[in-house]
Amino acid sequence: MFRQKETPIRIRRRFWTFVLLILDAAMMALSLRLGYFLRFEGKLLPFDPYVIPPVSSLFYTCLVYLFIPLLLVIFFFYRLYDWDHLLGGSGEYTRVVSATTMGLFAVVIVSFMFKAPTIARGWLLLVWFFCCGLIVGARFLFRRIIYWQRKRGIASSRLLIVGANEEGKTIAEQILKSPTAGLKIVGFADDKFSAVGGEVCSNPNGSCAARVIGRTSSLSKLIEDNRVESIVFASSAFSQQRITEMIQSLRGYALDIYLSSGLFEILLSRVMVKEVGGIPLVGIKSIALSTLDLALKTLFDFTVALVAIVLLSPLLLLIAVLIKLTSPGPVLYVQRRVSRGGETFTFYKFRTMCAGAEEMLPELQAYNEADGLIFKMKNDPRVTKVGRFLRRYSLDELPQLFNVLKGEMSLVGPRPPVPSEVERYNDWHLKRLDVTPGMTGLWQVSGRSSLSFDEMVKLDLFYIENWSLTFDIKILLMTVKAVLSGTGAY
Incomplete structure (x- = not known):
């Protein structure tokens, strides 16, 4: 990255970093004041044994002038003002808590070294609590403001x-799927594409999202004419020597330069850069849920499924009656599906199609609207009227709660495929079978039926390699929102 001159995005980043620093300092000051008020003036913590001497207010005022600058310095060391480590994930909030804890510990050490009066433990506890809560809350709101701006192209x-x-x-x-990432594509530079001006990718509404705007031989002109602030090199498109030459040619520009890894099936959370024998290497960490993680997930699945079955039993009965009264055939659709490790199990759904639907499938293959290994058709003639309503709100999936109770499925995970589908998998598709399949998953809340098969698999792999109980709960809440909206399902 070269910094010969300022770009608008860097000026904005510096301004927002200053705003964030002032915001943090204000929250720290407020935390210190609240802690003092509740401990000494409000007497919220009567168990604190320390009696306040006459000089205590002056002493704690001095602590304020020590604590805020010290904590801000610690925040810098924890990269809490480094733009590359902000505005994404929960790691920022974790670092806030760690830095605040370290800051309070440092204050205690400094006061001990200078033989200052003993600091009240109740005050320390309150200050830590308020600092963590207020700073995290303020940074959350700060993040929302930046996201709001980015969605409107203001801070991109x-x-x-x-x-x-x-x-x-x-x-x-x-990038187009992530408007909060803060990147606005001005176009592509490429030497092999058929023609300058050719469309490379489109928006969801079908409009052109990005075109080839020039050749790599004219990178400098493209940067100046289009006010480029960031560049991403697709590493698989060029030789290593050519990429090096292009990067060297950009020395005179203040750009954020990125090189894609080319490893799209490997999640960033598993990638680590380390030096081995003086050689920088990219390592891939293995992924495996611990015994505790598996036990926690199983307990969570069983408990939620059991409670859901009890609460939804009247609805389940009503759906069963409607299916039986409106179309001939069984209430449940039963099928063999593939689970973890390639094992098969009996999969349950409410029947949404007419009798003989499987026999009609070969005739409808020409109307398949999905690519890959799955069949999707918006106006599938085999779907009954009741079935269409059930599918719209995913009510046909509710019997799988019994699969969850039996331990054959999880609440969240990759959707279980049929054996014939697995036979046509590529090697990287098989990674979906590394975990127990689920009733819902990341792709169901990221586009539902509108995604391609490969996009679904990539989202499944992202889930597998980033699993946490919090992630499961988030996906379940997002599923409720997607189901109630009734969009993207058919």
């Missing part, structure tokens, strides 16, 4: 993607 960096091959296209598609 103008991005040029170098390489219009499949990897470059995938990069663009992921």
